[in-house]
Amino acid sequence: MTTASHALLLRACEATGLPAAHAVGAEPMRLGENEIWRLAHGIVARISRTGQSDAAAREIAVARWLNALGLPAVRPLDGIPGPVEVDGRPVTFWHRLPPHRPAWAAELALILRRLHSLPRPPESLRLTRLDPFVRLAERIDGATTLAGSERSWLRHRLAGLNAAWSAGPPPGLPETVVHGDAWGGNVAVTSDAAYLLDFERTGLGPPEWDLVSTAVDHRTFGLLTDAEYAAFCTAYGCDVTDWPGYPLLSSVRELRAVCYALQHAAADPPRHREQAHHRLACLQGRRGPRPWHWTPLG
Template identity: 50%
Template sequence: MTTTDIEASRALLAEAAAARGFSAQGATLIRLAENAIWRLTADIVVRIARPGQEAAAAREVAVARWLSAAGVPTVEPLAIDQPVLAGGRAATFWALLPPHEAGTEADLAGLLAQLHSLPVPTFAIGRLNPFVRIKERLVASRAVSEEDRAWLLSHLRELEGQWQSLPGSRGDCVVHGDAWTGNCAVIKGPFRRAVLLDYERTSLGPPEWDLTSTAIEVDTFGSLSAEKYRVFCDQYGYDVMDWAGYPTLRGIRELRLVTFALQIADLDPSARSEAHGRVDCLRGRRGPRPWGWNAVG
């Protein structure tokens, strides 16, 4: 992230804010990555999506409004016509959450149980594609050897085949798509309240996809205790590890995490060791799970 990147994003913010009568003066940058997130002084959060994501941004707003109407606690989009196009990128406007902290696995499980029980919405939501951007990251990576790249691409093809022949699941429903505790916020105060956020990957798919995100914290990362995982399963009412299709979803999640690390390593050489270690794990060079992966990015 450079000063030029920040200033370019700030210019997009000013254009989008002005289009809906808001001022970007004094705005604070929350995060600048694939999406840019800013806080206006009016306690409004503006999310500027990647180029070409207008439909996805509109769907995020529609999903949040649908969840709110269904009584599922969620971050709230402003009641304005949105998204707004600025410089060819879609910007969406959200009410700033009160002081909050990341939710627990139990908080997340309760919200997922509510989400997964809802009927399919009337607006188009699309089907889950768990492989989005994996191949592109592998092809573009400069941090991976050619031999490892070829193996990972072959592994991707195997997983794509397994995805097409998954054993019977609990039935497709609306899934969050990126269900981890970082996308579950708990409002601080006397009345503790957990809310969902970030609907970039929300779509129709097997609910097991959402549950696998927490399962691999035990199984792959080794960062979540068996006791906390049991609380998660009890709160949701199901253990995805008992499902015959779980190894396939775990494999897809792991490959996504490997390619994300490789993408980061292209920009930050200090992440190369972690990225290469993850590749070694998939290739059987680091012994059995859990592998103790560390966060990158």
């Protein structure tokens, strides 16, 4: 994958007019569904999946809108108006951030509070409605380590949650711009600011969706202490677990985590099958009550 991805990167640089020297010594930062490369002269390139050109263009537009409003966000590279497509895959270029770390829970809450208080974005941003179920059906269908009964159970679970979402979650906070994948790893904390990253899922919807991930980390996975979660709630100004819609959105988050693991298991069964099926067993009630211990995928 590394060689093919680097070759695609070189072609993308050529298409945008960037000197090939910028990419010759590029170093991979992450090679997953999206491939991230560190180039020379403080540039980062992101190679997205096939068919994601509209989403890549929207990411650039969102980042520019946030920066224009004074909310710190990673900045698209100046002089390149949008993504360049190579073999059907969109490539975007960004300014590299200074040394940073992932956000702590309270830091994440503060930047989400700022994001959710922004004015409604212009129509030109073309933000779509939040879809919490994006790619779940495909991941279930593509999960090669599942037995037939397990796949049927997951499809039934997905259908039930989708129906409940379509019926409308209970009233809550006013609808706003939501990040869509709000966790500490998508906030880069430098010595002077916290920057939002990764706007692939950004859209319009209930702000509670951005809060549920941290609540699930605390309640479902036991990854946060009571004090850390209390600091998150204090910094944001409310506790999403008090909202009647929390059980629905937390169930969707848990299902997404299971399907993500199953996707990894399909690609590399020896490394990930045990963890993926442990997560499924938890969701099916075969591993006792929450919190469950789920090993991070690496």
